[in-house]
Each structure stands twice: as structure tokens, then as C-alpha cells.
Amino acid sequence: MKSLIFLGAPGAGKGTQSKKVAESNNLMHISTGDILRKEVKANSELGRKAKDYMDNGNLVPDSLILAMLADALKAIGEFSGFILDGFPRNINQAEKLDEMLLSKNISITNVIYLAVQESFLVERLSGRRICSSCGKEYHVLFNKPEKENICDIDGEDLYRRSDDHSVEIKNRLSTYHESTNPLISFYTNKKLLDEVDASQDINDVTIELNKKIS
Ligand code: AMP
Numbered sequence: 001m002k003s004l005i006f007l008g009a010p011g012a013g014k015g016t017q018s019k020k021v022a023e024s025n026n027l028m029h030i031s032t033g034d035i036l037r038k039e040v041k042a043n044s045e046l047g048r049k050a051k052d053y054m055d056n057g058n059l060v061p062d063s064l065i066l067a068m069l070a071d072a073l074k075a076i077g078e079f080s081g082f083i084l085d086g087f088p089r090n091i092n093q094a095e096k097l098d099e100m101l102l103s104k105n106i107s108i109t110n111v112i113y114l115a116v117q118e119s120f121l122v123e124r125l126s127g128r129r130i131c132s133s134c135g136k137e138y139h140v141l142f143n144k145p146e147k148e149n150i151c152d153i154d155g156e157d158l159y160r161r162s163d164d165h166s167v168e169i170k171n172r173l174s175t176y177h178e179s180t181n182p183l184i185s186f187y188t189n190k191k192l193l194d195e196v197d198a199s200q201d202i203n204d205v206t207i208e209l210n211k212k213i214s
Pocket of ligand 1: 010032033034036053054055057058059060061065085086087088089093163172
């Protein structure tokens with residue numbers, strides 16, 4: 001079983017890459033951000049609890065995230081493994097993940113750090129657009145849809161995430177530096193960390209990632 005974590009700052013391309021790599025390798029794509037956005041849209045109890053944290057670019061409390069992840073991991077048997085995208089986001093989540101996986105006799109096989117210079121991140125996040133129906137991601141400069149603001153796949157409108165605006169982006173980046181960046185040493189010490197230059201063209205990054213995990 002391949003058990004992967006994609007680590008990186010907001011805007012590094014974790015979502016785009018993990019979806020592509022998961023699909024071509026029969027891995028389950030588990031994005032805690034995507035799950036939370038669905039819960040917010042459905043106005044569920046979890047969604048209502050998480051919304052303010054997300055809107056402001058802060059981390060949702062670990063207790064909520066860990067329960068959500070335990071639930072998501074129940075479906076991994078149907079796949080050849082999984083990619084965690086946006087989880088863990090701090091050391092406590094990483095430690096709890098180890099415990100959760102240990103109880104299932106699974107250990108993390110690779111942690112891949114998608115490295116991008118800070119100056120690219122704001123540009124990537126502020127230009128990101130997402131299909132309101134299928135969730136496919138575009139960029140107004142680097143990955144344009146054929147028709148402006150319309151998804152190539154299903155013709156639905158694209159939207160900009162509410163946390164992809166400048167104040168929220170700034171807060172997400174500082175949350176990343178404070179809470180998530182320490183995971184780089186955490187996984188380096190466990191000899192699990194591998195790095196990919198994620199400032200390259202999208203397809204080149206995918207090729208490199210596929211090589212690393214094959
Ligand atoms: P993302 O789509 O990964 O950028 O996540 C969007 C937002 O969801 C984040 O800014 C957080 O508010 C929340 N979130 C996603 N994953 C986590 C996590 N593992 N821990 C805490 N909050 C999270």
C-alpha cells in the first residue's frame with residue numbers, strides 16, 4: 001500500500017498535483033480542505049463550526065480534523081493507497097496520524113515536499129479559479145480555461161475561493177510558516193521526506209512526482 005503525504009505551502013500545487021497523481025495510480029485522494037468546503041456548502045454542523053476559521057485563513061481545531069480524517073480513512077481499502085493533501089498541518093496532527101495508521105498496520109511510505117519560492121505563492125493563489133461543479137482548478141495566467149471563467153470539462157462557471165484574497169492569503173501563509181513548516185524537519189528526521197521543485201510547469205511537476213512514487 002502506498003501511503004503518501006504531499007506537504008507544501010498554500011499555492012504550492014498540492015491539490016492539482018495530488019488529484020492527478022492519485023487518479024493515475026489508483027490512490028485515494030484525501031483533501032481535508034475539500035472535505036471541509038463540502039461540509040460548509042452543505043451547512044452541516046461540522047461545516048458551521050469550521051467556516052469562520054477557514055474564512056480567516058486559520059487552522060480548524062485538531063479535534064474536528066482528526067475525527068474527519070478517521071472517517072475518510074475508512075474507505076482506503078478500495079484503493080492501492082492514498083495521498084493526504086493538506087493534512088497534517090501541524091506536529092500534533094502528524095503524531096495523531098501515526099497512531100491512527102499504526103492501529104491499521106499502515107506506515108507512511110513517502111512525504112513529498114512541493115517546494116516553491118514564496119514570491120510565486122501569492123500570485124498563484126490570487127489567480128486561482130475553480131469549477132463550481134467538478135472542482136477542476138485553473139489559473140487566470142498559467143492554466144487558463146478555453147473560455148474565460150468557464151470550465152473546459154462541464155461548461156460550468158468558475159469561482160474564486162473566499163480565502164484566495166490578499167488578507168486571507170497573507171494569514172494562510174503565516175499560519176503555514178508557524179504551524180506546518182516544522183513538519184519538514186519532523187519528516188526529515190524520520191527519513192521520509194523527499195522534495196520536488198514545484199515551481200516548474202504543472203506537467204513537469206506531475207512527471208517528477210510519478211517517478212518519485214513509482
Ligand atoms: P486547503 O484547501 O488545504 O488550503 O484548506 C483550506 C482551509 O481549510 C485551511 O485554510 C484551514 O482553515 C482548513 N484546513 C484544511 N486542512 C486542515 C487541517 N489539516 N488542519 C486544520 N485546518 C485545515
